[in-house]
Amino acid sequence: MSTRLTNDEVVDRALEALRAGRVATAEVFVRDALSGSVETKEGALEVVTARGERGLGVRVLDAQRIGFAHTSDLALAGIEACVDQARRMATITEPDEDLRIAGAPLETVDLDIYQPGLEERPLADRGAVALAVERAARSVDPRITHFRKTSYSDAEVTTVIATTRGVRASYRESFCGAMTSAVATQNGERQIGYHGEGARRIAELDPESVGTRAAQRAIEKLGAKAFPTQKLPVVLDPWMAMSLLGAISPLFSADNVLKGRSLFAGKVGERVANERVTIVDDARRRGGLRSAPFDGEGVATTTRILVERGVLRGYLVNLKTAGKLASPPTGNARRGSYASPSRIGPSNFYIEAGADDPTALVRDPGRALAVTSLLNLHTIDPVSGEFSLGATGTYLEKGAPVHPVQGITIAGNLTHLLSSISGVGTDLTFGASGIGSPTLLIAELSVGGT
Amino acid sequence: MTVRDVERALRTALSRGGDWAELFWERHETLQLVLDDKRIEDAITGVDQGAGVRVTSGEQTVYANGNMTDVDDVMAIAGRAARSVADGSGLHEAARLVPDELPRPHSVAIDPRTVPVERKVALLRLANDVARAHDPRVSQATVSYAESVQEILVANSEGVHRTDTRVRVNFAVQVVAKDGVVLESGFEAVRGTLGFELLTEDAVRDAAESAARRAVLNVGAQPAPAGTYTVVLSSEAGGTLIHESVGHGLEADLNLKGLSVYSGRIGEKVASELITVVDDGRDPGRRGTAAMDDEATPTQRTVLIAKGILKTYLSDRKHAEKLGIPRSGNARRENFRHLPICRMSNTMIASGDSDPAAIVRSVKDGIFVKKMGGGQVDVVSGNFAFEVTECYRIRDGKLAEPLRGATLVGQGPKLMSEIDMVGWDLGYSTGTCGKDGQGAPVADAQPTLRIPSVVIGGKIQ
Known part of the structure; x- marks a missing residue:
């Protein structure tokens, strides 16, 4: 683990490998995501998932032919192999005179899409959102008897891009979402209602609304x-x-x-x-x-x-x-x-x-x-x-x-x-x-x- | 990763409590080539490697997963899983691993990775040429080749340590036909859990011909009517019907929650006596075939419905135990990012004893479905819908004009009890099944079937 390269180092190594391979135009893309989710069952947490995902995609444009390779092996040898593969792929495709690699400089812009620390919230907080969804659904109507699945998930994602034509930029973003499929029962008839919502910040996500709407969706189908x-x-x-x-x-x-x-x-x-x-x-x-x-x-x-x-x-x-x-x-x-x-x-x-x-x-x-x-x-x-x-x-x-x-x-x-x-x-x-x-x-x- | 490394990861996973732990490791190599608009447009290759560690503790499951570069990453994932376990019930020891190998359902004759890329490109061009030569109304063709080699290792704290390699190829042709302002598309694919031997020139030619024929047929077809009709489903139509109308409803996870229309009905009559439904994860070379499922349970042939009587469900470890049914080897996951879920492999309605031609002759006014597309089911109500990509009107027992834009909707158990003729033939189709956000390669099959009355969604003239 001591050798783990940072995202910027991965991009730098890939650009170096491209230069060493005399590739004139190419694009390097790194995405690094941490995500987590919880699923509930009958008022308790049933499944807890944590995921770390990081990988590299390289697109080579050589003589107007494009090649693409990707890898999740981010040691130096893995990065170099990925660059080689992208070059090889560019020998298979056929030229298109309109293919371009981006060269226009990018301005920094804040789109209010990132809530730092979303992935560091305690498990109990995440579980509480999903449980609130279930509770809201049940409180709509006593005929809500089951749930097919209720879950809450969130993610923090970093995206980095660099091209041989001088573009280099990155941004961070966060997501959180809750969904449920509520089941309504009446005289032996069962109907399901699904609803899910997503937001960039936890404060913008309304578990009540998710549960209530799913329950209404199920109830409105009865009969x-x-x-x-x-x-x-x-x-x-x-x-x-x-x-x-x-x-x-x-x-x-x-x-x-x-x-x-x-x-x-x-x-x-x-x-x-x-x-x-x-x-x-x-x-x-x-x-x-x-x-x-x-x-x-x-x-x-x-x-x-x-x-x-x-x-x-x-x-x-x-x-x-x-x-x-x-x-x-x-x-x-x-x-x-x-x-x-x-x-x-x-x-x-x-x-x-x-x-x-x-x-x-x-x-x-x-x-x-x-x-x-x-x-x-x-x-x-x-x-x-x-x-x-x-x-x-x-x-x-x-x-x-x-x-x-x-x-x-x-x-x-x-x-x-x-x-x-x-x-x-x-x-x-x-x-x-x-x-x-x-x-x-x-x-x-x-x-x-x- | 050595057996000792895997043992260490499992010990780490159980280091803070939990009853049971499992490591799923995967290395997935892929190559995809796309010919579109007469050009080889995409050449994409990559390696996706990662691991997932699952720890169960009473009713709770923890799953940590991520990409991996080396063994340290796997230990970190195991540590992350352990830290999420909320267990005061004491520590469980992981058993010493006893590696074994399961028999493979079939062997791969030609590893696609050993085939020169020129050969793959030549097949793309062949399909493009065949499709475009079919008819002047063919206006566009997209042909894609994909190879996939997925190596997996599954080990758990009971001492199981097993590997499997799934070699798959997928050759798909999509054709657009244009007539005036009307655009229609036609699709056909050759795919299976097999090596390059599946992609003979004849197979590629047939796929291109079928996709082009379907696009051209639909561009000249009348819009399908809306309403209730007698329908004959050809064996060539594929198995979307069995997959949607019955298969999903027999997955054990939904049945444990009591949510399926088939819940609690083992031993009961749930379909016509003419109907026998089988899921066979070992059918050699089929798209849903593997030596073991993604929990290392050997795959098998499972009779789900025998002459109309419900026998069992499609299960994983957890749901088999909870429902008191045998493990059927149907725990599948898209990749290391997901927990396995109960799902189909190769699912079929077994052949009956009617002459397929006689089934068509028996219908005075109805619809003949020659090819089905995708479908979806609401397992709670049993309501399903599937797309029809090639169909004809039946008039006086004979096929008449082609129709386009039809969908069939119905309710699974009701439809299965109404089917009144089952042919002696059997036809397969392949697809990618979606459930809980995960895709899985599957195959489906059925004989020619007659449904006396079913809702067709089309346009009202």
């Missing part, structure tokens, strides 16, 4: 009935809307656009959504769960309007696609880990709050279906834009719940969904994934049932 096949207006509360919005984000990827995999290709300046809809990607949002000063390629992040009152304004780009589109880089090369190269993706991605009172949105259509859970979101094909999802919901007449429904599907196309948004609530809410949405009213969707 579910089958539902006839029909078209009708659909209400998506912020949490349900976020999950569909997440599926829409690949349409904005310049990589998908350039490769003919996005329905938004060639649509800049055109209407792609209802005029009530403005979609923003804001990596500089203070305290945002996906805020960062720079992206996975070492490019400064930005705040952008992607859809302005229904009109497409631009795409999410990394350095390569910015070159191909002759547009400025937006800092949207997202990096999940040191072990994977960055991919184009959104940061804090949200639909702006609208003008409609959310309760009025539910009341206005004579009949509507409020969606309460969605199954199979991972199967939405962003290429075709088509979705057909399992769902549960609450059937509403004049805003009043008539009965819950299950065993149904909702289907449509993502582009059609955007253009059929006929109401946008004032209640913009951000979820644990950094995606945000207000309540949305969809004028009409196909609901499959009996």
